[in-house]
Amino acid sequence: MSLIPIRPGSPFGTQPERSDAARNRERLLQAARDLVAERGVDAVTMDMLACRADVGKGTVFRRFGSRAGLMMTLLSDAEAEFQREFIFGPPPLGPGAPPLERLIAFGEARIKYVEEYGELARAAAEHSPQNRHDAPPVVLWHRHIEMLLREAGLDRDPWLLALSLGATLDPERMLHSLRAHGVAPERLAASWRELVTRLLKDC
Amino acid sequence: MSLIPIRPGSPFGTQPERSDAARNRERLLQAARDLVAERGVDAVTMDMLACRADVGKGTVFRRFGSRAGLMMTLLSDAEAEFQREFIFGPPPLGPGAPPLERLIAFGEARIKYVEEYGELARAAAEHSPQNRHDAPPVVLWHRHIEMLLREAGLDRDPWLLALSLGATLDPERMLHSLRAHGVAPERLAASWRELVTRLLKDC
DNA sequence: ATAATAAGCGGACCGCAGTCCGTTTAGAAT
DNA sequence: ATTCTAAACGGACTGCGGTCCGCTTATTAT
Structure with missing residues (x-):
């Protein structure tokens, strides 16, 4: 499953x-x-x-x-679906599109995911830096971003750069922008697009 | 004080x-x-x-x-010193240097800060997205980054972009790289330099 | 000195996540 | 059917952060 x-x-x-x-x-x-x-x-x-x-x-x-484990379990179907989409699904999220477009689509998909499951995702990461940063899905997202960066020709420590980009898409952070500051999802998406576009320019 | x-x-x-x-x-x-x-x-x-x-x-x-409040109090001197340095101190961290150099210096200073006070900083932010993202020092760092982005000519939603950059410098995240993955502080600094340099190129 | 009062104090108490361990029971072996 | 055993169970218990409220005390006014 x-x-x-x-x-x-x-x-x-x-x-x-x-x-x-x-x-x-x-x-x-x-x-x-x-x-x-x-x-x-x-x-x-x-x-x-x-x-x-x-x-x-x-x-x-x-x-x-643990409580976090319960929340992960509740998330696992949605998570599996999300994984399927960016690994096997149609472009631009799935393979086939150029890396920049895939990155943009990845961010947009994550934003939608957080809109829908943000509270669960936040609760699934609570009370443990270990679970927050090294849970299997997180590692997979990270690897995916890293791979896209490499494909785009960004060869200067793509692992750490992927970590930075992952931080931008962190559920708690995005949820806080959305809920506490009333930032529109489209604005988040536009900012993400701007960020990765600038990063990958001239590679 | x-x-x-x-x-x-x-x-x-x-x-x-x-x-x-x-x-x-x-x-x-x-x-x-x-x-x-x-x-x-x-x-x-x-x-x-x-x-x-x-x-x-x-x-x-x-x-x-609260426990977080206690940790903030224990941090407050170091925090005040850090603030003094990037607001009033000598360049490149303080005013006088070009924005890109100030940004690079800011990241480097934050990395040193986390090396020294990371555990305290993490504990000071625990158990409350409110404290984590809207505590006065956090807001100040955020504003500072935003200002530097504007100075560098980045006018497309610098507020959100500053949030992304701030996420990269998050204490818990950096601490996790340093401690759990054994990433050298110099490598973190180099990645930060690379990130902001690419971002501000051609503005 | 005495009285008035509000700030400060302490520790019993609460709710919650997570653990421990004696008891129960599903399913396999005979 | 009976026995055996390892998995599963349940709920009392622990530790921690945080609250509550009746008591104490520093300070000010008289």
């Missing part, structure tokens, strides 16, 4: 999960989606979730590891 | 703090510095601080408002 397996599911040799575990997982995911829908991401507590799903608290943490 | 008054001190008409309050503030700051020195920022808890300073927990929070 996800291109990068975010949670438990099924590495290879491992036997399938027990039936009660599967049932509880479904109950938990359903309850989590309901709670997020009716109260907002930030108001959902792990106790609340355990209670609503009618399981013990230990079960919640066994399943998701 | 600080150019931007970070904590309580003395707005104008307010009478000076009571003597016992002053004494407790000194005790708290001394205890906080000691604890940070001997156990590291992340290991210092508010209870621990209250206990070491021999005051009640309520007093700690009355003084600093």
Whole structure:
């Protein structure tokens, strides 16, 4: 399902999960989606979730590891879809277009993603620089930007430059611009376009 | 003392703090510095601080408002010094040099700042997008970058562009590169130089 | 000196994320 | 069907940041 397996599911040799575990997982995911829908991401507590799903608290943490892990799980379908699009999808986001256009499209797609899932994404990164910067999806985005920079001929430490560009697209930061400062998404997109266009000029 | 008054001190008409309050503030700051020195920022808890300073927990929070507030207070001298340097100090960091050189110097200074105070700065921004992005010093850095961009002739939404550049210099992010990935500070500086140089080319 | 008062104080208390460990149970082996 | 065992479970417990509120005390006015 996800291109990068975010949670438990099924590495290879491992036997399938027990039936009660599967049932509880479904109950938990359903309850989590309901709670997020009716109260907002930030108001959902792990106790609340355990209670609503009618399981013990230990079960919640066994399943998701942490609050951030729960949020990642809730995001994983959207995340997988996003990954599919920029890896296999049609240009300009997917392969086929020149790198500058792909970069621009990548930024625009991220902005839309943050508009829709920003709160979840923020909660999925909270309380751990490790999760924030080295979670598999983040590393993948980073590598993708780095690859596009290389393709565009930017050979001076593209890894760090990709980190800088990634910082611009950070969910918390963009969310803050959008919500706290009322910046229009189109303006964010225009600024991103301007930024990468200038960066890649004459390479 | 600080150019931007970070904590309580003395707005104008307010009478000076009571003597016992002053004494407790000194005790708290001394205890906080000691604890940070001997156990590291992340290991210092508010209870621990209250206990070491021999005051009640309520007093700690009355003084600093939150853990982040405490860390900001511990940073305020270094922060004021940094502000002085890029506002009034000698070029290329201070006024007098061309904007590109000032930008480069600003990034370099921030990198040194993070090397020295990164953990404190990270802790000062934790648990609140509000504090992270709209704290007075952050706003000041942002304005400074924006001003330099304008001076350099970059007139397409310099406010948002400054936000992007600021994101690159974010303490948590740089700290993560430095510590978790072992990136040398000189490499960070070189990447920053490359980034802003390309951005300001042909303006 | 005494009284009045507001700032300051302390620590019990709360909510939340995350852990621990004794108990239950699904599913395999016989 | 019975036994076995490892996975799963549940909820009491811990640690931390942060709040609340009744008590204390420095300071000012009389």
